[in-house]
Amino acid sequence: MSTPPEAGPARRAAERAARESYGRLVAFLASRSGDVAAAEDALALAFAAALRQWPVEGVPERPEAWLHAVAKRRQLDELRRHADDVRLAADWRVLLDEALPEADELPDRRAALLFACAQDGIEPAIRAPLMLQTVLGLTAAQIAEAFLMAPATLGQRLVRAKARIKRDGLAFALPDRADLPARVASVLDAVYAAYTKGWSEPDPAAGIAMAEEAIWLATVVTGLLPDEPEARGVLSLMLYAEARRRARTDAAGDFVPLSEQDVTRWDARMIELATRLLQAANDAPASGRFQVEAAIQSAQVSRRLGGTATLDDIVRLYDLLALLAPSPVVRLNRALAIAQRDGPAAALPLLDELDTDERMATYQPYWAARASVLAGLGLRDMAQVAFRQAIGLSSNAAVRSWLQRQSDGLGSVR
Amino acid sequence: MKFLMTLLHVEAAGAAIPPEDMAKYMDQMYAYRAALIKAGVYVQTNGLANSSTAFTVRTEDGQLRVHDGPYADTREQAGGYFIIDTKDAEDARLWASRCPGATWGIVEVRQIIESRPL
Numbered sequence: 034m035s036t037p038p039e040a041g042p043a044r045r046a047a048e049r050a051a052r053e054s055y056g057r058l059v060a061f062l063a064s065r066s067g068d069v070a071a072a073e074d075a076l077a078l079a080f081a082a083a084l085r086q087w088p089v090e091g092v093p094e095r096p097e098a099w100l101h102a103v104a105k106r107r108q109l110d111e112l113r114r115h116a117d118d119v120r121l122a123a124d125w126r127v128l129l130d131e132a133l134p135e136a137d138e139l140p141d142r143r144a145a146l147l148f149a150c151a152q153d154g155i156e157p158a159i160r161a162p163l164m165l166q167t168v169l170g171l172t173a174a175q176i177a178e179a180f181l182m183a184p185a186t187l188g189q190r191l192v193r194a195k196a197r198i199k200r201d202g203l204a205f206a207l208p209d210r211a212d213l214p215a216r217v218a219s220v221l222d223a224v225y226a227a228y229t230k231g232w233s234e235p236d237p238a239a240g241i242a243m244a245e246e247a248i249w250l251a252t253v254v255t256g257l258l259p260d261e262p263e264a265r266g267v268l269s270l271m272l273y274a275e276a277r278r279r280a281r282t283d284a285a286g287d288f289v290p291l292s293e294q295d296v297t298r299w300d301a302r303m304i305e306l307a308t309r310l311l312q313a314a315n316d317a318p319a320s321g322r323f324q325v326e327a328a329i330q331s332a333q334v335s336r337r338l339g340g341t342a343t344l345d346d347i348v349r350l351y352d353l354l355a356l357l358a359p360s361p362v363v364r365l366n367r368a369l370a371i372a373q374r375d376g377p378a379a380a381l382p383l384l385d386e387l388d389t390d391e392r393m394a395t396y397q398p399y400w401a402a403r404a405s406v407l408a409g410l411g412l413r414d415m416a417q418v419a420f421r422q423a424i425g426l427s428s429n430a431a432v433r434s435w436l437q438r439q440s441d442g443l444g445s446v447r
Numbered sequence: 448m449k450f451l452m453t454l455l456h457v458e459a460a461g462a463a464i465p466p467e468d469m470a471k472y473m474d475q476m477y478a479y480r481a482a483l484i485k486a487g488v489y490v491q492t493n494g495l496a497n498s499s500t501a502f503t504v505r506t507e508d509g510q511l512r513v514h515d516g517p518y519a520d521t522r523e524q525a526g527g528y529f530i531i532d533t534k535d536a537e538d539a540r541l542w543a544s545r546c547p548g549a550t551w552g553i554v555e556v557r558q559i560i561e562s563r564p565l
Contacts (some may be wrong), residue, residue: 395486422478
């Protein structure tokens with residue numbers, strides 16, 4: 034192809050640095066200047082310079098430090114151009130910082146940036162998306178998919194939020210301990226959305242990196258707020274899911290649903306940790322969305338391992354979840370739990386109710402669920418239409434093949 | 448905004464795919480097209496004949512010449528395309544990530560700059 038052969042490794046190194054360091058670098062650069070958009074711009078230019086220079090000059094020994102140095106220089110150039118501006122306080126912070134010797138390791142300020150995105154000046158609905166974009170480097174389209182929002186609208190709101198941070202000079206330091214509890218809910222929403230995004234990522238390596246990042250951030254938040262049961266809840270929830278990662282595909286790379294997974298491939302140590310976290314979370318009086326979702330995971334794992342949890346327990350947990358966090362996604366999962374307990378006929382009316390929600394038209398899990406319920410009822414033609422829609426909306430090749438096998442299987446049982 | 452998604456793959460490798468696997472792949476392509484139509488973003492899709500059947504026309508030393516064969520010998524060849532009409536570039540990315548063409552090949556996406564109507 035058009036890329037010279039020696040450019041391949043350099044380009045891959047730049048891409049890996051972009052994936053692994055994006056959030057850390059934006060957090061670091063923005064924590065000095067308070068301007069997230071400018072930090073992203075400076076970093077984008079640094080990545081562009083890397084793609085130009087690394088294939089020629091070789092990949093630097095510490096790619097992240099190289100990117101940081103170039104982005105910082107770029108940030109300074111930009112500040113000097115606006116030397117007459119009134120944002121003196123921020124400017125001085127950066128210039129002072131410039132005078133300090135380069136640290137070998139960049140301090141990790143991602144957690145601080147997460148909490149900074151949740152401050153009063155930023156409208157609540159945009160906080161989690163803002164964190165995903167600035168700390169985890171997701172695109173507006175990926176975030177829109179995770180939150181069932183229109184990409185164009187979300188993009189505009191993100192731009193407005195960043196302009197607001199810049200105009201009001203909102204601080205990007207770790208907030209006071211007293212401020213953390215009020216901000217933690219949107220931080221946890223963002224962390225969990227990043228984790229679920231990691232699940233559906235078409236590139237497995239990128240998906241694992243994203244999931245690890247989300248688990249790491251949740252661990253940091255749990256450390257900052259040891260009394261916050263929802264932080265433990267979300268960490269428990271993610272660990273239950275992560276423990277099953279290896280079992281989710283078979284040796285041939287094909288998708289395996291939870292009910293058919295080989296439990297010996299589950300990570301027992303991770304499940305034990307998840308269970309301990311859930312128990313610790315449940316010691317607190319309040320019960321939040323993530324605790325309930327972790328409890329559902331725990332019940333499902335327990336059922337597969339021959340424990341005492343029943344299908345009725347799972348439905349009742351979904352009832353509770355629907356009260357705590359009503360959303361079409363929760364209604365969809367509750368319908369699937371009811372299908373398991375009472376059979377597909379009980380679930381179909383619940384799915385039909387959801388069908389009026391226009392967001393479901395392009396929501397892949399809805400069509401996969403609808404297809405399996407219709408198949409269970411023997412409504413072959415309708416099931417095949419739903420399977421087709423689920424296949425057409427999937428970005429995961431293993432899931433596509435699995436859905437196709439389910440759909441083909443309908444033909445033979447007829 | 449309209450986008451052209453060109454589906455690139457190694458023709459020789461494509462020809463070696465067993466027919467039953469190819470049938471499944473085509474089925475996924477039809478499902479993808481149906482999902483595009485249902486979402487109201489579909490404009491057009493078509494396949495392209497083997498690149499060995501291509502010919503090029505150019506001017507050399509003031510003379511118009513026709514050469515048999517494709518313009519460039521690349522590892523991957525274009526095997527088909529989709530045109531989609533989405534709200535914005537981010538939405539086009541999302542739809543491109545769902546294209547089964549990325550399973551065995553590369554999906555190249557470029558915005559279409561529409562010409563003015565005559």
